[in-house]
Structures are given as structure tokens and as C-alpha cells.
Amino acid sequence: MANGVIAIEEKNFYQQSTNKYSGILSWLLTTDHKRIGLMYLYTISFFFIVGVIIGILMRLELLTPGKTIVDAQTYNTLFTLHGVIMIFLFIIPGLPAIFGNFFLPIQIGARDVAFPRLNLLSYYVYVVGAILVFISLFLPGGPIDTGWTFYIPYSVRSSTNVSMAILAAFILGFSSILTGINFITTVHRLRAPEMTFFKMPLFVWATYATAWIQIIATPVIGITILLVIIERTFGVGIFDPALGGDPILFQHLFWIYSHPAVYIMILPAMGVVSEIIPTFARRTIFGYKAIAMSSLAIAFVGYLVWAHHMFTSGMSDTARWVFSLLTFIVALPSGVKVFNWVATMYKGSIDPQTPFLWVMAFIFLFSIGGLTGLVLGSLATDVHLHDTYFVVAHFHYVMFGGTGTIFFAALHYWFPKMFGRMYFKKVANIAVLLFFIGFNMLYFTKFIMGYMGMPRRYYDYLPQFATLQEISTVGSWILALAIFLMAGNLIYSLRKGPKAGPNPWGGVTLEWHIPSPPPMENFKEIPTITHEPYDFSQLKEMKNES
């Protein structure tokens, strides 16, 4: 794809700073997209672990009926915090802010993003939002207990610190918008010469489509949150029916953002899958244009289906069948992707390394999540399953089994590039297996319980659910073990792992043409693009580059 871009004996981005400082300040004030990506990695991983610990605590509470370790009110705040952290602090920013920042500029042959300072600002805006969540826990009134959906009228009447917590979500939204603006501008303005749109790697396409959703949808939640704060503070009747407001309007506005937001979560993950599968199948991607276009299609049709979350809210019957119908249409572009991935693997020479195994786990778990989504998208079945564990199982399968596993896949795929070292592959593979077992024990049981009628957001349950609840909790322990094994392996390998070399997997997109870790401005000369993005015939010439 590129010629002569490897520089010998060049300092990498850890050794060279973009500013006059050294040490910690050279990181905190950096404008290097790779360093900012890593700062996001550390911060987001921290919150992910916090979210996991809260999840484990909730499962512990549910080990036995009645009170086990916490009372009902504490459970309410636990699932709210768990949801807020996992959604706003982990899964929405996760892939774009970490891997998008680090790899989008490299993959299109750029030296940085279009607005490096704005990039750093977006990181600090994220941190401010996170700190506000933290502060809201300790102020009088206590931690927010509304669930991560902040539904009216309870969120107006709850005496907990709702205003500050949702203000944090408002601020986090700005971070997301800034990242989106940066990526769109970067893709339009900074592509290397001859890097036409249809030569861009599919991760770039996916991140680009995501950026559009970040910009167009996020302001909606921002305004909605402001309206709730105004209503709480000044008693203006916007949503609360007691004051003449319309509570269903809140649900509309909330989901007008939050459904497209699930595509902010999953689209970049699909982009990562489209990178990993060709590399480990040694075969050019099947249906490149179809995958690229389906990203844009998903970004667009994602706006048409939000009210499938509201079938039991009391909205009109017409709206109920219209949105149920529209929901089935969104399955199409996702299907296009899955079929093209499978076609790519067909007759490929597959090398099942750790990132590939994560992707296999993804396809399995995400398919279950997606198909049960159709069950919930059907008006009749949703009326039965709404607000049960079935929904909890469904969204963990899509968000955690989907985006979460791809977060780990991306980490294992690009780890050698980011840090210049390899992890211990056997241990990493064992972690995948444990994850898969623990995950299905933890959440598949929730499908069954939900179908039997176990409602979500309860700290207690009837005796007939006892066995399944126990299996689920044991699953959470296996899952936690897998996550800590994986994290331990990666952290240990940061210093002790074997040196990785520029191209450990035999990838062909631009990041594999430069040293690991990359030099400060990525490329000594801006590369000339001579190949299609997934043309593996160039692997031979690439051997000569280093």
C-alpha cells in the first residue's frame, strides 16, 4: 500500500513529546493523537473496571432472595451507577476515543487529527463529566436512583442528586460531539493523496459514520437533560403530568438520542471486525463497498426506530405499529455486514489468533443479541417482555457481547502496535474461553428468567427464580476472572512481553507499515497509496520495507 515509509532508528511517540515539557506534563498537555488515545484508554478502562465491580456486587445481592448484601435503595443506586458508567463513560466513548484517535489518522496516512487541541479538550471535558458523576455520589441527597434512562416523572420527584448526575451526562455529550467533529474533518481534509474514500479501511468508514451520529444525535439528549434540570429546579411543567407536562415526550426525546447511540456503540465495533477478519483470513474483504455503505445506512436508519423502546408507554397505537415495522428494516444493513464477514472467511486460510477468537465470540454473542432484538421489536411479544430480565439479557448481549468483546478484540489486535510488545497468547486465549463460558451463564439465564416474568431493576425475587439466579451469579464470577486474567496479561506484557516488531499479524493497512510503537508524527513522508486497502499481495513487498 505504501512505499518506503519505514524510518530506521527513529524515536517513537513515547520518547518524543509534542510540547516543551517532559514527564507527566508532556502527557497531560499533549496534542499527539496517539497519546490522547492512550490517556483515554487508561481512563476509560478504569471506569470499566468500576462498572464491572458494581455489576459483580449486584449479582452478589441477587445470590439469595431478600436482602443479601445491600438494601433496596442501595440496589437502585447501584444499577443506576452501573448503567451510567457503562453507557456514558465506557461503551459510547470506548472505541472512537481510544482506537479511533490512535488509528484513524494513521490508517488514512495523516500525521494527526484535524484539530489536535480540540482533541485534548474533548479528553478533559470527558474527565470533568466523570468527576461530576463522582461528586454527585457524595452530596447530600445521595446517589441518583432513577436508572440510567432518567425517566420522568420519577426523575423530577426523586430527592437524590439527579440534576448533577445528568449534568454530567450533558457534559460527556460535548466530549462526544468534539470527537465527532474532529474525525469528520480529519477524514475530509487529511487523507493522504490517492487515499480516495473507497480506499479507506473499513474501520475509518465506520468511525466516520459514527461521527455523524455523534454530531447530529447528541444535542438532542443535551437539550432534554437541560429541560429536566429546569423542571427540577424551577418547577416548570415540561414533562411532569402533575404540572401539565407530557411524560411520553421525555421518552421520545430520550430515545431519539439513545437509539442512535446504540449505533455509536456498535458501528465502530463492526469496523474493527472488518479489519480483523481479513487480516486473519489472509483474504481481501468480501463486499468492501457493501460494508462501507451499510455503515452509512445504519447511521441513517438508526434515526427511524427509537420508539420501539416505548411500546408500553401509552403512546398512540399508530405509532406502535409504525415503529415496530421500521425496526425490522434496521436488521437489513446489519445482516449485510454479517454475511460479508462470513463470505470473507469462506475458503480463507484462517489463523485463529487471540483477536480472531474475540471476533468469533462477538459473532456468536452479537447474533443472539440481534435476534432477540427482533423479538423485542415485535409489538406483541414486547408487551410481554418489556421491563423484564429478557431486556437486560438482550442489551448485555449486544452491548457487552457485541461492543465489549470487540473492545477486547481491538485491544489484542492493536496492542503490539500501540506498545511495541506482544502479550502471552495462551493466557489471552484462555481468557477468551473463560469469558465466553461466564458470559453465557451470567446472561443467558436472564433470557429464561425474563421470559418467565422476572422484572428488571429488583433486588429481590420469587423462589422459582432461585436456581437460575444462582447460576447467573456464578457466571459473573467466571466472567470477572476472565476479565482480570486478560487485564493482568496485558498489563504484565506492557513491560515484560516479547518485542513485537512492526507487523506481527501480517496486516496490510497503513498502521502495519510503520514501526511499533509509531514515531511521533506517524510518517516521515506522507505515504503514497498504491493498493486497495485489503490487498494481501503487498505483504511480500512489505517485508522489504523494514
Next chain:
Amino acid sequence: MGNKKHIIGYNTYILVWLSLLALTAITVSIAGIHLGDYTLLIAMFIAAIKSALVINIFMHIKFDEPIFKVFLALSGFTLLIIFVLTFFDFIYR
């Protein structure tokens, strides 16, 4: 991009600002009259004029590259669809 600088005089800005204020005043006063189903229609119409003024003059879109107009049209179109779909609930409830 931005090579041709369009200088807009202060007078234009002030004029636009005054019209925005006037339109806001109209919106508020109309909300007090009972026009039934037309209240919303009129309010939306006035809001559309206001945003057109802001986008074209204050945000300089009128003088910028076509690509920005495409981007804007895209967001506007999305917003329109969202309105239409919401009305499937609002009208038939």
C-alpha cells in the same frame, strides 16, 4: 475554502438581530392567543425563519462551500423525519 472573505457590515448583523428579537416577541404573543391546531404550525414556521437567518448570516453558510450546505441539509432532513415520526404518536394519541 474561505479564500473569498465575505465581509458583512455591522448594520446587517444588527438588522438580523433585531428581526430575531421581533420574531421571538411574535412567537410569545401568539402563544397567548387561542388558535387551536394552528398554534404549533405558526410557531414552527417562525422558528424556521429564525434558524434560516442565523444559519445563513451569523454562521456564514450562505457564503461557504457547497459541501457545508449538503451537511446542513442532511441534518435538517434528519430533523424533519424525526418530527414526522413523532407526530405519528402526537396526532393519533
